[in-house]
Amino acid sequence: MNIGLIQRSLREVWFASLAMSGIVFGITALFCYAMPRVQARFAQRSFIPQGVRQFRDAIFGGVDSTGANIAEIAYAIAWSHPLVLVPILTHAILVQTRVPAAEVERGTVDVLLALPVSRWNLYVSETVAWLLTAIVTLGAMYGGAYFGSMFINPDIRAVATPDWGRLAMVLANLGLVYMVVGCVASFFTTIIDRRTWAVLCTLVLTLFSLLVSFLYTIDPALEFTKSMRFLSILDYYKPLAILRSGDWQLRDMGILASTAFTLWIVTGIIFARRDITTT
Amino acid sequence: MLACPMTTAVSITTSALTRTYGSRRGVSDINLAIPAGSLYGFLGPNGAGKTTTIRVLLGFLRASSGSARILDMDCWRDSHRIKAEVGAIPGDLRLWPWLTGKSALKLFGRIRGRDIITRGHELAEVLELDLSVKVRQMSRGMRQKLGLILCMAHDPRVLILDEPTTALDPLMQERLRQLLRQRAEAGATVFFSSHTLAEVEELCERVAIVKQGQIVADSTVTQLRSQAVHEVTIVWTPGGTPEQVPACLKLSKQTAEVWKGALASEGQANMRELLAFAANQPIADITIAKPDLEAIFMRYYDE
Numbered sequence: 169m170n171i172g173l174i175q176r177s178l179r180e181v182w183f184a185s186l187a188m189s190g191i192v193f194g195i196t197a198l199f200c201y202a203m204p205r206v207q208a209r210f211a212q213r214s215f216i217p218q219g220v221r222q223f224r225d226a227i228f229g230g231v232d233s234t235g236a237n238i239a240e241i242a243y244a245i246a247w248s249h250p251l252v253l254v255p256i257l258t259h260a261i262l263v264q265t266r267v268p269a270a271e272v273e274r275g276t277v278d279v280l281l282a283l284p285v286s287r288w289n290l291y292v293s294e295t296v297a298w299l300l301t302a303i304v305t306l307g308a309m310y311g312g313a314y315f316g317s318m319f320i321n322p323d324i325r326a327v328a329t330p331d332w333g334r335l336a337m338v339l340a341n342l343g344l345v346y347m348v349v350g351c352v353a354s355f356f357t358t359i360i361d362r363r364t365w366a367v368l369c370t371l372v373l374t375l376f377s378l379l380v381s382f383l384y385t386i387d388p389a390l391e392f393t394k395s396m397r398f399l400s401i402l403d404y405y406k407p408l409a410i411l412r413s414g415d416w417q418l419r420d421m422g423i424l425a426s427t428a429f430t431l432w433i434v435t436g437i438i439f440a441r442r443d444i445t446t447t
Numbered sequence: 448m449l450a451c452p453m454t455t456a457v458s459i460t461t462s463a464l465t466r467t468y469g470s471r472r473g474v475s476d477i478n479l480a481i482p483a484g485s486l487y488g489f490l491g492p493n494g495a496g497k498t499t500t501i502r503v504l505l506g507f508l509r510a511s512s513g514s515a516r517i518l519d520m521d522c523w524r525d526s527h528r529i530k531a532e533v534g535a536i537p538g539d540l541r542l543w544p545w546l547t548g549k550s551a552l553k554l555f556g557r558i559r560g561r562d563i564i565t566r567g568h569e570l571a572e573v574l575e576l577d578l579s580v581k582v583r584q585m586s587r588g589m590r591q592k593l594g595l596i597l598c599m600a601h602d603p604r605v606l607i608l609d610e611p612t613t614a615l616d617p618l619m620q621e622r623l624r625q626l627l628r629q630r631a632e633a634g635a636t637v638f639f640s641s642h643t644l645a646e647v648e649e650l651c652e653r654v655a656i657v658k659q660g661q662i663v664a665d666s667t668v669t670q671l672r673s674q675a676v677h678e679v680t681i682v683w684t685p686g687g688t689p690e691q692v693p694a695c696l697k698l699s700k701q702t703a704e705v706w707k708g709a710l711a712s713e714g715q716a717n718m719r720e721l722l723a724f725a726a727n728q729p730i731a732d733i734t735i736a737k738p739d740l741e742a743i744f745m746r747y748y749d750e
Contacts, residue, residue: 170558171557172554172555172556172557172558172559173558175554175557176543176554176558179543179545180543180545274541275539275541276541276542276543278507278537278539278540278541279537279540279541279542279594279597281505281506281507282505282530282533282535282537282598283530283555283558283559284527284528284529284530284531284533284558284559285527285530285558286526286527287527289527443507443508443509444507445502445507445508446537446539446541
């Protein structure tokens with residue numbers, strides 16, 4: 169790990185990271201303010217359409233939402249809504265497609281590789297810089313949730329405020345999803361020297377992975393996709409289960425962590441061994 | 448394959464170095480042995496394989512076969528250790544646009560683990576570069592100067608420069624040459640790649656000429672000149688052009704007014720034959736001279 173290289177990376181991504189953190193903060197705050205009110209209205213209804221329930225369960229990684237209270241459902245939705253997940257995962261993709269692809273495209277990779285640091289050292293330094301920005305971005309999500317909850321109507325505040333410790337556990341689960349996506353982006357950027365292609369490949373894979381969770385809710389003819397849900401990252405992200413039980417989802421988190429770690433190692437080996445030049 | 452001269456302190460060595468890009472040719476069978484403290488020119492037109500060789504030396508590319516070593520370390524395996532002792536500038540230099548000269552010196556110093564600020568400022572004075580300007584606002588020449596400062600500020604033992612005078616005005620080119628001579632006097636090895644013959648001739652003691660990925664000549668500039676055959680230009684008086692060309696001459700241009708060419712081969716016999724032939728001819732003017740490096744270079748490329 170090289171402090172100078174970490175500083176270089178942070179200088180490159182600080183603006184995008186702050187902007188993305190601001191967006192994440194704002195959207196999460198809005199959701200965490202509005203969702204409990206919406207959920208309180210839903211709770212007064214005796215009947216919730218099957219389609220809505222199915223869609224909700226799909227978002228929750230297949231966890232049945234029957235019997236969950238307002239705060240649990242509201243925050244589980246807020247923390248798994250695509251509007252919140254997209255900026256978070258976009259941040260991972262933006263930061264992790266820089267080295268080497270963006271440096272190759274910009275022509276700066278020759279200067280970077282002429283520095284007296286090993287490729288592994290460079291790779292580790294890049295990862296550390298990424299994780300530091302990830303803390304800010306994911307922290308913005310937690311901060312946004314807290315900020316939004318401060319404005320919840322006092323009438324429902326008692327039942328619409330989550331257990332903050334459990335929400336931190338959800339954040340850890342989401343952090344692992346974020347790391348898998350970041351490592352996929354890093355993998356593509358290492359094997360493809362064009363950033364646009366690396367971003368595109370990561371997006372296609374991520375979108376496919378997200379969609380696999382929802383396909384069966386759209387049409388009964390797509391029921392067979394239920395068996396493919398193990399390919400979806402949302403299947404390993406369980407905000408509702410954590411908020412309800414307060415238990416770590418060790419199996420799911422273990423799968424995410426080992427996937428991210430394996431990808432990180434494989435990418436590092438490729439990065440250290442392959443030819444890298446501007447042209 | 449050309450024989451490499453053996454020296455006691457060799458900074459850069461390559462042995463049968465070959466690098467291909469799939470079916471495309473890169474470089475093949477490159478043998479170098481560059482002594483410490485020398486100014487070594489690596490000469491060839493665009494696409495000859497100069498940059499490929501440099502990229503292998505800097506560990507950007509792995510050799511397909513053969514070996515490359517700097518300061519007795521393997522250029523691929525020990526690449527990061529080598530770079531602590533090497534200053535390099537790529538042919539098409541790009542720097543991060545948010546850097547200023549000052550912040551670049553700080554950052555590169557931190558990455559290298561050395562204080563290069565004082566030396567960097569000295570070099571900036573010599574090269575007349577304002578270090579407070581951001582790279583994105585710099586002209587190409589200014590960026591090149593900053594690149595040169597960053598590659599020399601840590602006083603490296605080996606300098607690998609890929610067409611370093613690009614975008615520099617003649618005055619700055621001369622200052623750079625002075626700096627490089629000083630580095631060589633201090634014991635550093637300068638590997639100077641260029642397609643500009645004049646600057647290699649002016650700076651380097653030894654030169655390798657690369658053609659289609661292979662070294663076709665590796666010698667001192669003086670030796671190259673002495674090995675080269677004399678060039679001959681004869682201007683005839685009107686109507687006096689002889690019909691037969693003597694065997695000692697190999698002409699590249701033959702008109703009624705002028706013959707231009709070279710001795711068929713270097714040696715006393717051919718020279719005597721030429722002089723005897725010339726003594727009996729109606730010649731208006733005759734020039735017999737050793738060619739400059741450019742002519743030698745062009746001859747290698749014509750062959």
